[in-house]
Amino acid sequence: MRNNQPLENASTLRPFPLRGWEITIGGLVDSQRRIDAESLTKMDQVDREMVLQCCGNGRSLFAQTVQAKGTQWTRGGMGNVRVTGVLLSTVLEKLGVRVGSRARYLTAGGKDHALPGKDDFEHSLPLDEVLQHSLLALNMNGRPIPAVHGGPVRLMTPGFYGTMHIKWLTDLRFEAEETNNGNHIPRYRTPRSPIAPGTPITYTVANSKACWRMKVKSVVLWPQPGAKLAARKQHIVRGVAFNDGSARIESVLLSTDRGQTWNTTRLEKPDSPYAWYRWTYNLKLRPGQHALWTRAVDRLGRSQPLQGSIHWNPSGYEWNGVEQIGIEAT
Amino acid sequence: MRNNQPLENASTLRPFPLRGWEITIGGLVDSQRRIDAESLTKMDQVDREMVLQCCGNGRSLFAQTVQAKGTQWTRGGMGNVRVTGVLLSTVLEKLGVRVGSRARYLTAGGKDHALPGKDDFEHSLPLDEVLQHSLLALNMNGRPIPAVHGGPVRLMTPGFYGTMHIKWLTDLRFEAEETNNGNHIPRYRTPRSPIAPGTPITYTVANSKACWRMKVKSVVLWPQPGAKLAARKQHIVRGVAFNDGSARIESVLLSTDRGQTWNTTRLEKPDSPYAWYRWTYNLKLRPGQHALWTRAVDRLGRSQPLQGSIHWNPSGYEWNGVEQIGIEAT
Secondary structure (H helix, E strand, O other), X not given: OOOOOOOOOOOOOOOOOOOOOEEEEEEOEXXXXXXXHHHHHHOOOEEEEEEEEOOOOOHHHHHHOOOOOOOOOOOOOEEEEEEEEEEHHHHXXXXXXXXXXXXXXXXXXXXXXXXXXXXXXXXXXXXHHHHHHOEEEEEEOOEEOOHHHOOOOEEEOOOEOHHHOOOOEEEEEEEOOOOOOOOOOOOOEEEOOOOOOOOOOOOOOOOEEEXXXXXXXEEEEEOOOOOEEOOOOOEEEEEEEEOOXXXXXXXXXXXXXXXXXXXXXXXXXXXXXXXXXXXXXXXXXXXXEEEEEEEEEEOXXXXXXXXXXXXXXXXXXXXXXXXXXXXXXX | OOOOOOOOOOOOOOOOOOOOXXXXXXXXXXXXXXXXXXXXXXXXXXXXXXXXXXXXXXXXXXXXXXXXXXXXXXXXXXXXXXXXXXXXXXXXXXXXXXXXXXXXXXXXXXXXXXXXXXXXXXXXXXXXXXHHHOEEEEEEOOEEOOHHHOOOOEEEOOOEOHXXXXXXXXXXXXXXXXXXXXXXXXXXXXXXXXOOOOXXXXXXXXXXXXXXXXXXXXXXXXXXXXXXXXXXXXXXXXXXXXXXXOOOEEEEEEEOOOOOEEEEOEEEOOOOOOOOEEEEEEEOOOOEEEEEEEEEEEOOOXXXXXXXXXXXXXXXXXXXXXXXXXXXXO
């Protein structure tokens, strides 16, 4: 759980009530609307299994080069959830909202307030994808979304990084440009072209992009780095892989010889393209130190860089380097 | 050799003379300039080894799904050349040209004329890359560029597809938008998001992109598809790999078991990031039918889709599927 701004009475697993929770729809629309969140329960519900991942997940792995600023996540800043709610497109249709032809982005904000001296938290999302995929989520894993996780209504766009799933949703604005809110730029951006680790960069809309679509990634869940395993015994390596859901994961490869040869793992294909894929691999090791490397490839041919630090950025966002862990067989 | 428009007296390996060849620089500049190409010989020369590839190379391989329109290239629409010339940025500096702040593209055209009922041939290129990388090339492989290959001056942007290297260069225009010339749109475009093979698409600047940066790709040069090789004998498989030069090729993997395991090939790293990488692999085969699959990965983690038709487009541009050839060992 990560919040940029605390909201009063929200540090609880209990949900806020839907009734009386107001959401405003404005900006480039025919006329501004205000709805009570309870009305969402009467609209068509959809559910989506999806990976919920902080864009800073894996940040500490950049430290092989120059340490990136922020929570030093290794691999735990992610989960796989099932959310239920109403597609934004359904809400707009139901309310008869006409979005202006100049609109290119949806800017969303929540009930939480700005910290002293900072901009109130909001993000802009690309309109075409929002109109296809975003939902006003009411439930997570079969229960009303707990207040601490952004309920009663959270804007969720499957395939996007966690920061873009706006908690305690109250404001939706259709706009021609990305917001210049400090939480959207310079925060939560990466350079459009790689920069050498340690290079300072002043972000502009032109030289950077928002942390939107998740990069393809594989993670080893078992064994953990540094684990000691029985030698000459059969083990089952387990992990997950995912991307932004725009194409299926094609394969997850595993190497025990530092990339000289790669073996295909057994891959379980989830129904939802936004969910993670579980994979397993049978492993028997001679006594000694060993490296386990994994690499996912999707059907578009997108894969993980061998040295993830090629995508180094000052805030350590969007790590997706080839997973490289050391283990010992005894 | 592929020309969209013929130029009189250009079907020869002899070069046109530089003297008297005029190039105009206009559009969003402080004032229009006209130079004689001979003046380029007095400016600093640079040389670039680079892949010159038709964006339709590999087009016939899309035919596994729905045949794409155009010359049914297999793998031969490419070569590796060394060009020498003057960086565009050098020319602009030498002439004191001030490019307007609204300029985002360079549109370039040549002396060849429009075919009846068609637009004259020109392309727009992204300004930031053009100012870094494009050159007004005068020589190819140590000799003046033959007329048939676009001499005496050809605009070359290493890492870009062949159609973007404007032959018989006479016009450079700095512009705020991509040209709406029919040869730039709808020709020489691919969809921004994959479409199912056979789907018609009406290209717009928003839903498509120009054939600019070359996709990462590996090609087997020997053996050829359908070749018969001696069984149980050592052979050396040979091929090349390349991308757009914005990151180095990290590895080329080869599979003889239809993707279950992948082996790293020996890779020769050229000095120029835009040149192709030669790779070799020692192979011994049991008698019977065999598949050779190859896949390149670059340092950004960009690789080739296992089924290249995921990038299907009506004109069959930018094929970069995993190389999959069948051979026989006897």
